[in-house]
Amino acid sequence: MSSWLITVTVRECWKLRQKSARTVALDDPSWESIAESVAAGDISQERQVLILEHQHLIRRGIEQLSSPCRDLIEKLFYSPDPLSYAEIGEQLGMPIASVGPTRGRCLAKLKSLLTEMGFR
Numbered sequence: 001m002s003s004w005l006i007t008v009t010v011r012e013c014w015k016l017r018q019k020s021a022r023t024v025a026l027d028d029p030s031w032e033s034i035a036e037s038v039a040a041g042d043i044s045q046e047r048q049v050l051i052l053e054h055q056h057l058i059r060r061g062i063e064q065l066s067s068p069c070r071d072l073i074e075k076l077f078y079s080p081d082p083l084s085y086a087e088i089g090e091q092l093g094m095p096i097a098s099v100g101p102t103r104g105r106c107l108a109k110l111k112s113l114l115t116e117m118g119f120r
Helices: 003-017 029-039 045-064 069-077 085-092 095-115
Strands: none
Touching: 003 045, 003 069, 003 095, 045 069, 045 095, 069 085, 069 095, 085 095
């Protein structure tokens, strides 16, 4: 379940990042094929509604996290270019060795919040 949650969180972060004013357009053909498959109706309307509901709950969960966790998730998943733990630690003023454990605690907190909100 945790790898699924991480994958969903990453995707939600990318979507939120794309909507922000700081968005950098991604010229990746794989994104085009995904968008085309959704536009072509490969996903049922019920599935689309379920996906939107999950996206909304994840956004709400991320908003409820403490500022340090939100900042870390932003650096981990919102950055247009992948950042190393060293870069993240430097930018957030935390030791490199703390990034991984903090990430785990923040994702566990997000999972708990999502469970409380009825995320299934």
